[in-house]
Amino acid sequence: MSARTPLLKPLAGALLAVAAIVSLTLSVSRDGSADTAPPQGPPEVGVVTLQASDVPLSTELPGRTTAYLIAEVRPQVGGILLRRLFEEGSDVKAGQPLYQIDPAPYRATLARAEASLESARLLAERYARLIKQQAISQQDNDDAQSQYLQARASAESARIDLGYTRISAPISGRIGRSSVTQGALLTANQATALATVQQLDPIYVDIVQPSTALLRLKEDLASGRLQRSADGRAEVHLILENGKPYALAGKLQFSEISVDEGTGAVTLRAVFPNPQGLLLPGMFVRAQLQEGVRSQVLLVPQRGVTRDPRGQATALVVGADDKVELREVTVERSVGPHWLISAGLAAGERLIVDGVQNVRPGMPVHSVPAADTPAPAAQ
Structure with a gap:
């Protein structure tokens, strides 16, 4: 026991020193002489002052491009194909020669028909003189005149068939691949088309829209909530398959008169200029359809609207006394990075978009203009 006493005395001294330091720290904290932190003021929030504006509304829908005109090239007479007169994939003009069928048999037929026509003409003229002299019967004269008319029709038919040996483009457009080559035997009005010509400028875009969206659009137009643009025609813009916008705008032509029973959708057709053949x-495209213009509506940044546990959209605003107020709002649709609000907010109010997580209703705040908030699109 006497051997442990010298070791316990230094330890007891150290414990007493630590206790004295802790006691001094507590006494300083109680009288506040060492507390130098300044009192905190109201939290700072970024706000956007809401403004009503005329907003053009659009809907993005899927679509497919369709040729403006399509013509399948088929022979109207039979024969051996001598040559092809076009380059596959090129642009052709209406009336441009595309194929040449061997014309020799049709030239011979035309020559025989013209010879018969000349004989019938001479006979008809002779009988016309004789009937005046009553040298022949009326029946003989009628038969001669009829044979002349038939011979003239036969010659004209032979002349048309000869012209059909050169097959021409029915419309202007871009021609595809040829299904036949030189030396092929063609038949009149055959089932297989020789080639297909498609007019691509302008070009159609068929857009599919749900019937429910079409009904909502008509209701908004009838009630006056939505107004057509100044020219009264719906303008359409395209987003291509690679995500890039198409430079030229199109116009809506018509909508289908019936609803597809399988999909519950209607087809809208727009026409677009296509001078470059792009x-x-x-092709699959995304069509942005201009619906009309909503007058004096509120567009608010999407980050300024949240939802409570019930799913109700809510927003926080700074009231006249610089205190936070909770509002339940009605969100109609998205317009770019904004929500279109139809109820719950009013023009001139200050909507909190930054610092929402740091405040609660009834709390006083210090509001400053929010940074990097895009302005709503206005008409």
Whole structure:
């Protein structure tokens, strides 16, 4: 026991020193002489002052491009194909020669028909003189005149068939691949088309829209909530398959008169200029359809609207006394980075968009203009 006493005395001294330091720290904290932190003021929030504006509304819908005109090239007479007169994939003009069928048999037929026509003409003229002299019967004269008319029709038919040996483009457009080559035997009005010509400028875009959206659009227009643009025609813009916008705008032509029973959708058709041939038939596109203009509505940044546990959209605003107020709002649709609000907010109010997580209703705040808030699109 005597051996442990010298070791316990230094330890007891150290414990007493630590206790004295802790006691001094507590006494300083109680009288506040060492507390130098300044009192905190109201939290700072970023706000946007709401303004009503005329907003053009649009809907993005899927669509497919379709050729403006389509013509399948088929022979109207039979024969051996001598040559092809066009380059596959090129642009052709209406009336431009595309194929040449061997014309020799049709030239011979035309020559025989013209010879018969000349004989019938001479006979008809002779009988016309004789009937005046009553040298022949009226029946003989009628038969001669009839044979002349038949011979003239036969010659004209032979002349038309000869012209059909050169197959021409029925419309202007871009021609595809040829299904036949030189030396092929063609038949009149055959089932297989020789080639297909498609007019691509302008070009159609068929857009599919749900029937419910079409009904909502008509109701908004009838009630006056939505107004057509100044020219009264719906303008359409395209987003291509690579995500880039198409430079030229189109116009809506018509909508289908019936609803597809399988999909519950209607087809809208728009026409677009296509001078460079960038749009090809069958391409998938996204069409932005201009619905109309909503007058004096509120667009608010999407980050300024949240939802409570019930799913109700809510927003926080700074009231006249610089205190936070909670509002339940009605969100109609998204317009770019904004929400279109139809109820719950009013023009001139200050909507909190930054610092929402740091405040609660009834709390006083210090409001400053929010940074990097895009302005709503206005008409």
